[in-house]
Amino acid sequence: MTAAMGDREPKMRSGLVMAALLAGLLASACQSTGPTGELTTIDTAQGSEQNISSLTAVIDRNPQDPEAYNVRGSAYGRGGKYREALDDFNKAIALRPNFYQAYANRALIHRFLGDQQSALNDYNRSIQLNPSYDAAYIGRGNLYRRAGQVTLAFNDFQKAIQLDTTDARAYHNRGLIYQSQGQHAFAIEDFSSSISMSPSAPEPYNGRGLSYLAMNDEDNAFADFNTAIKLDGKVAESWANQALVYERRGEKDKAAKSYQQAVRLDPNYKPAVDGLARVKGS
Known part of the structure; x- marks a missing residue:
């Protein structure tokens, strides 16, 4: 019994580490601005x-x-x-x-x-x-979200969606709120709606990929991160997200290359800096 427990402990610690890393990436994702920036029109x-x-x-x-x-x-x-x-x-x-x-x-x-x-x-x-101007609700929702007033932000994105907005940001940003609350099934649905409205933007693919990863759907997560990179190879978050999947799979060399690319693009992106140090030091 003791030996079996000893075998499981490293795996349990590894799982906890990966969960903590994913939590960090989710927190970083919640700071994003939306699929096509702010001046989308x-x-x-x-x-x-x-x-x-x-x-x-x-x-x-x-x-x-x-x-x-x-x-x-x-x-x-x-x-x-x-x-x-x-x-x-x-x-x-x-x-x-x-x-x-x-x-x-x-x-x-x-x-x-x-x-x-x-x-x-x-x-x-x-x-x-x-009162029917969806862009104002989305803009105010972003203002509230960045101020940590999540309920007010959610209500504004919800209102824009109820107004039948065609602005992908409403779904993307509501998805980020669902994601921050651990409601990943709802988040995935919103990110998917955002993608259907703005299929060339990498942000909702990254968002959806992180929620897939939180639900241990590694294959769909990896596909989304790869798509984000194909759409725009200059986004550090996409490379760091891809690297995390490689790291989870034990492919440290590939993880290091992806983290390195993320750091080259943004030397201040902490998940990439920490990830690179981690895989290089292991």
Whole structure:
């Protein structure tokens, strides 16, 4: 009996270690922003200097057009020019005080600039002006989620989904909340919905893969992590997730290579740094 227990103890310790590692990855996943970033309605090309110049020409021809300022503000936001974006959204709202889309767009810029209260005020105003505007609920939900107000965040994502949103972020972010609560079957369902709406985004594949892994469905988890890497090979999380599967399987060399790639992409991604040290030291 004693010998049998001795045989099981290393396996039990290994299982506990893997469970702890998975918990760390789940916590990291909960910090993600969603499948296609925050400004999902604006194509990345709209942040280009050429496009901004074209939008500026439109504004020069009609400086009283709030729509033009809203579109250029979104383009500035895509290009990381947050102060310029804020100025344009301010102008759009001054010209059209009930411009609920501009309030939601300005809220996001406030959030990027670290002014969370102003962001919340703008999301609230956008929803007050149009209680059926799904993007405002999703944006406010993200604000609540990052502030640790999980119930309020869940309610906002739920509301967006009830409004028949086609925005993948609502399902992705509700999935993250389910995942954080250990409700992995619901999380997998939401990540799958997000994937159907945004099949080229790696984030929901990573999210779903982690929930599969939490349910010991290693094959489906591995397939999702591999798909995430194929979609975008520059995401450190995807490589670290793949590495964890290799590590669980005892394939330390392959795990090390994947962790190394994750660290190259993001030297500050702790699950990858810790994972690499672990497999190199074992």
